[in-house]
Amino acid sequence: MGIAEGILSVIQTVIIGACGAAGVVSGLRIYAKWNRGEEVTPMIFSWLVGLLSVGVLIYAIRTYILGGGLLGGLAVGWSGQLNLEVYEFAMLAGLVISIVSMLRIYQKYTGGEDVVPLLYQWVGSLLFLSVMGYIIQSLVRF
Structure with missing residues (x-):
């Protein structure tokens, strides 16, 4: 060294x-x-x-x-190297946002507010994240 x-x-x-x-x-x-x-x-x-x-x-x-x-190489070659990292980052960011959102829903629940509409929105966003992750994964073809 x-x-x-x-x-x-x-x-x-x-x-x-x-x-x-x-x-x-x-x-x-x-x-x-x-x-x-x-x-x-x-x-x-x-x-x-x-x-x-x-x-x-x-x-x-x-x-x-x-x-x-x-x-060396062109930007097209770099995109092939970076596609897995971008996919993993997008899924991780979605996971972090969903955890923070769940903590916020819990805060509202302990404060006595009605959280049923928020729970529906949260579950819908998780389903959207999962479906979009599957679509991106199938398009990128790791």
Whole structure:
């Protein structure tokens, strides 16, 4: 391992550790506000987007910049490499949104509100997500 690779490794470890610590502190802040009964849905979404952004950037740097994943070839070839990642990201994003939505429905339920229409909408969105995932998977042909 050369000096440049060692420095890169240390910088990468520090950045990942700092992002992880920031994610934990933000998660604890969200948890504290949740326990006080405050609205935390926007905070959860921004927290998840931040964590996903860090993960995507780290993956992209490791795979495509440091690993040489995109050396040569045309953009059409890159789309063949990226189709599985895009599909998995779309399904993961839908799953995260559905979990956050279920938490919001639970908050309204414990607050005494009628949640039956919200449950119907939630189940419908899950069915839509599943059907669209199946269609995308069959079109992309992994």
